[in-house]
Amino acid sequence: MSELPQLRESLMLAAERRTTPARDLAADASASRQTPRRPLVRRPLARRGSVALLLVAGALALAAVAYATTQLIQTGSPVRSEERFLANAGAGVAIPKTEGLLGIAAPDPAGGPPWTMRTYETSRGLGCVQVGRLVGGRIGVLGQDGAFHDDGRFHPLPSQASQAEGECVLLDARGHAFLGVGNYGVSASGLPHQCHLLDSRSARRSCATSDPRDIFYGLLGPDARSITYAADGRLHTIPTVGRDGAYLIVERTPAEVVALGVGAGGSGALPAGGGTLDGRPLQQPIRRIAYANGQTCTITRAGDYRSGDGRHCLPPVGYVTPQIRIPSAGELASPVDVRTIFGQPVPGRPGAHQVELRISFTARVAVSSALSDYSVSLQPARSGRCAAGNIGGAGADLARNVKAGERVQLTLSSGYENTKSLFPTCPGIAHGRVFYTIPSSEPSGEFFYGQLARGRSGVVTVGRFTYDSP
Amino acid sequence: MTPTRYSTLSDAELLELTVDDPDAFGAFYDRFEEELLAFFMRATRRADLAADLTAEVFAAALSSARLFRTELGSARGWLFGIARHELADTWQRGRVEDRARRRLGLEPMTLSDEALERIDELGACGGGALRLLEDLPDDQRIAVGGRVIQERSYDELARSLSCSQSVVRQRVSRGLRSLRERLEQTS
Numbered sequence: 001m002s003e004l005p006q007l008r009e010s011l012m013l014a015a016e017r018r019t020t021p022a023r024d025l026a027a028d029a030s031a032s033r034q035t036p037r038r039p040l041v042r043r044p045l046a047r048r049g050s051v052a053l054l055l056v057a058g059a060l061a062l063a064a065v066a067y068a069t070t071q072l073i074q075t076g077s078p079v080r081s082e083e084r085f086l087a088n089a090g091a092g093v094a095i096p097k098t099e100g101l102l103g104i105a106a107p108d109p110a111g112g113p114p115w116t117m118r119t120y121e122t123s124r125g126l127g128c129v130q131v132g133r134l135v136g137g138r139i140g141v142l143g144q145d146g147a148f149h150d151d152g153r154f155h156p157l158p159s160q161a162s163q164a165e166g167e168c169v170l171l172d173a174r175g176h177a178f179l180g181v182g183n184y185g186v187s188a189s190g191l192p193h194q195c196h197l198l199d200s201r202s203a204r205r206s207c208a209t210s211d212p213r214d215i216f217y218g219l220l221g222p223d224a225r226s227i228t229y230a231a232d233g234r235l236h237t238i239p240t241v242g243r244d245g246a247y248l249i250v251e252r253t254p255a256e257v258v259a260l261g262v263g264a265g266g267s268g269a270l271p272a273g274g275g276t277l278d279g280r281p282l283q284q285p286i287r288r289i290a291y292a293n294g295q296t297c298t299i300t301r302a303g304d305y306r307s308g309d310g311r312h313c314l315p316p317v318g319y320v321t322p323q324i325r326i327p328s329a330g331e332l333a334s335p336v337d338v339r340t341i342f343g344q345p346v347p348g349r350p351g352a353h354q355v356e357l358r359i360s361f362t363a364r365v366a367v368s369s370a371l372s373d374y375s376v377s378l379q380p381a382r383s384g385r386c387a388a389g390n391i392g393g394a395g396a397d398l399a400r401n402v403k404a405g406e407r408v409q410l411t412l413s414s415g416y417e418n419t420k421s422l423f424p425t426c427p428g429i430a431h432g433r434v435f436y437t438i439p440s441s442e443p444s445g446e447f448f449y450g451q452l453a454r455g456r457s458g459v460v461t462v463g464r465f466t467y468d469s470p
Numbered sequence: 471m472t473p474t475r476y477s478t479l480s481d482a483e484l485l486e487l488t489v490d491d492p493d494a495f496g497a498f499y500d501r502f503e504e505e506l507l508a509f510f511m512r513a514t515r516r517a518d519l520a521a522d523l524t525a526e527v528f529a530a531a532l533s534s535a536r537l538f539r540t541e542l543g544s545a546r547g548w549l550f551g552i553a554r555h556e557l558a559d560t561w562q563r564g565r566v567e568d569r570a571r572r573r574l575g576l577e578p579m580t581l582s583d584e585a586l587e588r589i590d591e592l593g594a595c596g597g598g599a600l601r602l603l604e605d606l607p608d609d610q611r612i613a614v615g616g617r618v619i620q621e622r623s624y625d626e627l628a629r630s631l632s633c634s635q636s637v638v639r640q641r642v643s644r645g646l647r648s649l650r651e652r653l654e655q656t657s
Contacts, residue, residue, distance in 0.1 A: 003507060003588050007525045007579050008499055014574040015492035015532055346580050354580050395567075416518065417580030425518060425586070 006346075073113070076153030079141050079191070085160055089400035091168050091370065092124030094159035102246045105134055109252040110188065110211055113142065113154075117217055117248055119177065120159050124401070125369030127177025128168040131217050131248065132157045133190040140190065145210040147189035157190075169269070170371060172221075173320035176244055180218035180271035182284045185253050188213050212253040218271055220245035220289055223318030227271075228288040230301075235287060245318075247271075249285060270313055271299055291317040324372075324438055326458035327365045332436050334362040336463035346417050355414040355422055357394075361434050361463055366404040372438045374398040374462065376410045380469060381428025394422065410434070423469040430469050434462040481545035488535040495532055502549055503528075508592040509550065513557055513615075517589035518581060522566040525579050527553045529570035610645030617642045 002008045085093045098121040105114040116134035121127050132139040135154040143151035169179050188211055220227070224245030228237040231251070240247050271286040283301040290296050297313035298306050305313035315321070339358045346352040359376050367373060377395040394412045402408055414422045423430060437459045476484065476497035484501075487494035506527060510520035530552050538548050560566050606614065616627045617638070624642075628635040 002500065002503055003585060003592070004503065004521055004524065004579065004581075007521070007528065007576075008496065008503070010576045010579070011499060011528055011532055011574075012492050012496050014529070014576055015488060015495045352580060414580065416586075417582055423518075425516070 073135050073142070073152070073154045075136070076143060076148060076151055076155045078156045078158055086400075087123040090124070091126055091128075092122035094120045094122055094128070096159075099159050101134075101137070101139060102242050102244075104241050104246060104248050106248045106250045108133075108188065108250060109213070112188075115190070115215070115248060115250050117246055118157075118159070119219070119244065119246075121171065121175075122160075122168065125171060125371055126168040127171045127175075127179070127219070128160075129177070129179060129181070129217065129219065130157060130159070130167070131183075131190070131215060142189045145187045145189045145191075145212075147187060147191040170322075173322045174222070176221055176318070176320075177219050178221055178269045178316050178319055180220070180268050180286075181216070182271070183215045185212045186215050214251040214253050216247075216249040216251075216271060216284055216286065218247060220247065220270070221316050221318035223291045223293065224289055224316075225292050226290045227286050228290070229285040230287055231285060237288075237290075247286075251285070269316055269319075270297065270305055289313075293317065322371070324458075326438060327436060327460060329460055332364050332460050332462045334364055334434075334463050336361045336432075336434050336465040338432070338465050338467060340422075340467070342420060344413070352417040354417050355420060357412040357422055357467060358409055359412065359432065359434060359465065360407060360409040363402045363406050363408045364404060364462075365436060366406075367398070367400070367402045369401070372436065374402070374408060374410070374434065374436055376412065376432060376434045378412055378422070378430050378432040378467060380423040380426035380430045382426075383428045384426045421470045422467065427469050430467045432465045432467060434465075436460045436462055482538070485531075485535045485538045485545050485548075488532065495535070498531075498545075499528055502546065504592055506549070506553060507589050509553060510557065511589055511592055517586040519560075519566060520589050520592075521579065521581055521585070523553070523556055523560065525576070526566060526568060526570050527556050529574050529576055530556070533570055533574060606645050606648055610641050610648065613638050613641035614645035614649070 085091065087093045098119075100119060102117045102119060104116050106116070107114050113133040113135045115131060116139055118130045118132075118139045119127065120130075130139060133142050133154070135142075138154075138156050140154050140156040141147055143149065143153045143155060148155055167179070167181060169177050171177055216229075220240055222243055222245060224240045226237050226239050227247050228235050229249060230236075238247075270289070271284055284299070285301075286299050288296055288298050295307060295317050297316070299313075300306075307313045337360045339360075341356040341358060343353045344356045346354050357378070361374075363374060365372075375395060375397045396410045396412055398408060398410060412422065414424075416424050421427070476494065479487070479494075479497070481498065481501065484494045484498040488498065503524065506524045507520050510523045511517060514520055514523070527549065531549055534552075538545060556567070612631065613627065616631075617624070624635045624638050627638045631638060
């Protein structure tokens with residue numbers, strides 16, 4: 001029996017929700033099967049373990065590839081997103097006029113349509129990257145390896161359909177995104193997020209045992225000129241593409257890895273090897289970045305950086321730190337009201353109730369992008385179980401835009417049911433703080449919008465409050 | 471798939487199936503819930519925090535199950551890697567993050583007294599050394615706790631404690647020596 005049945009149930013529901021969009025896809029795929037389909041034409045498999053990479057800049061090459069593939073593949077229903085996006089919250093929504101395919105057509109190691117990249121900006125100031133297969137001048141997904149019931153069609157990938165926070169980063173002062181991503185074991189269909197949109201266990205198995213790809217891509221900035229990568233036992237140097245210094249490498253996932261399982265990845269402001277899992281670094285192929293000013297950045301297989309002159313490679317050459325004015329405490333100061341609400345129902349727990357703390361204040365300074373936010377934190381009294389101090393508070397972030405002068409409310413919920421206190425095991429005066437924050441320069445994690453490379457970060461107190469925890 | 475069938479699957483296989491089989495994640499959860507709670511209980515000595523951290527780690531694990539890759543280590547190691555990261559993050563920020571849970575739309579968790587007591591018991595194993603840890607001077611207790619229990623790196627500890635790595639190493643070394651001596655005395 002679970003010690004935390006409520007958590008288990010919530011997780012199961014969340015897991016269920018994550019598979020639901022896949023069923024929608026199944027319906028789409030079923031409907032589209034009414035039309036006779038043509039099989040994908042695939043070239044003979046390339047040598048296992050080989051790397052296929054080509055960065056083809058220029059519309060001519062793209063057009064030629066697009067023409068060739070269009071002749072063979074029919075179009076199916078677009079890929080649907082499993083997430084809901086709001087223009088003024090979270091990552092925001094894609095701005096159509098900023099969307100564009102990059103002039104990249106990286107051949108697939110097994111043949112078929114090449115791989116390409118699309119970039120776009122969001123309404124909350126993030127730059128995002130998508131990777132997929134290129135057909136008819138569009139980016140999308142192929143109905144193979146279990147995706148879309150293997151219908152053999154091309155399914156266009158709308159902006160944001162694949163958006164994960166790890167693929168969106170805050171833009172620098174000149175509007176450039178700096179990003180390096182390493183995704184391992186990606187389905188060759190191009191379906192984002194390693195098959196998790198698939199609609200059945202058998203499809204998932206099919207995906208996992210198919211012929212997946214390791215994909216390395218990113219934007220190295222306007223000053224990046226070339227990358228050198230290791231493949232087939234030697235080094236290759238190729239130019240970066242476009243105003244953002246894009247690169248895309250597609251490798252076949254080694255057979256021994258496919259047999260074990262697929263799926264890992266990581267991102268950062270420079271080419272990422274996926275960070276570490278269980279303390280072991282993921283390997284990545286890029287060894288060097290060369291910039292227009294002659295500087296270089298050497299990267300190890302594990303993704304450690306060292307520039308040519310011995311300095312650290314961060315911030316990347318060409319990165320211009322956004323001039324962020326951090327408001328003063330005086331500009332932000334606002335009285336903070338706290339209301340304790342008893343007897344709030346606990347979702348999914350009939351009859352149970354909990355305490356909520358509703359903290360409201362006036363946002364004197366507007367938030368118009370993901371570059372800043374308002375948060376609240378509450379530290380319990382150093383008593384009872386909290387006597388050792390250090391950790392254990394409660395907190396919440398607003399994560400949406402607000403207007404200057406807007407009255408804002410953040411809610412803290414008790415982690416305990418049927419009590420009259422937010423911290424029943426730590427009675428006494430808890431000290432709370434509402435603060436305005438801009439992102440820190442910490443390396444990006446999966447749930448953050450990338451880093452401000454060595455940029456300024458700041459936390460300014462808006463107001464303080466206390467809560468007497470019975 | 472029946473529970474019996476799940477029991478024949480490896481941890482890694484359960485994670486792989488999680489993508490489109492919620493019950494597989496349930497089985498994965500059941501395998502590690504107690505161990506994770508005990509891990510956090512030993513690290514924080516607070517049942518409510520242990521539960522909160524456990525929830526966040528499982529939410530992160532569900533979100534990134536697709537990122538798991540077997541050849542890089544065991545599923546257990548992967549899960550506890552997330553746990554260590556979460557603990558270090560919590561230590562640094564002063565509160566348990568709920569990003570992963572919010573991203574999944576998980577309802578806030580509440581705890582009954584009974585649940586808290588059970589979690590307390592889970593962390594009781596190995597409590598002797600932990601109790602002795604309490605008796606160490608603050609600087610050594612924090613350094614040993616950070617390095618040994620939370621498995622944070624020296625670099626990370628040095629940054630969070632605003633001192634050099636060599637100072638942290640010295641504190642850990644002295645703290646462990648004291649612990650050994652006290653354990654020998656008590657035994």
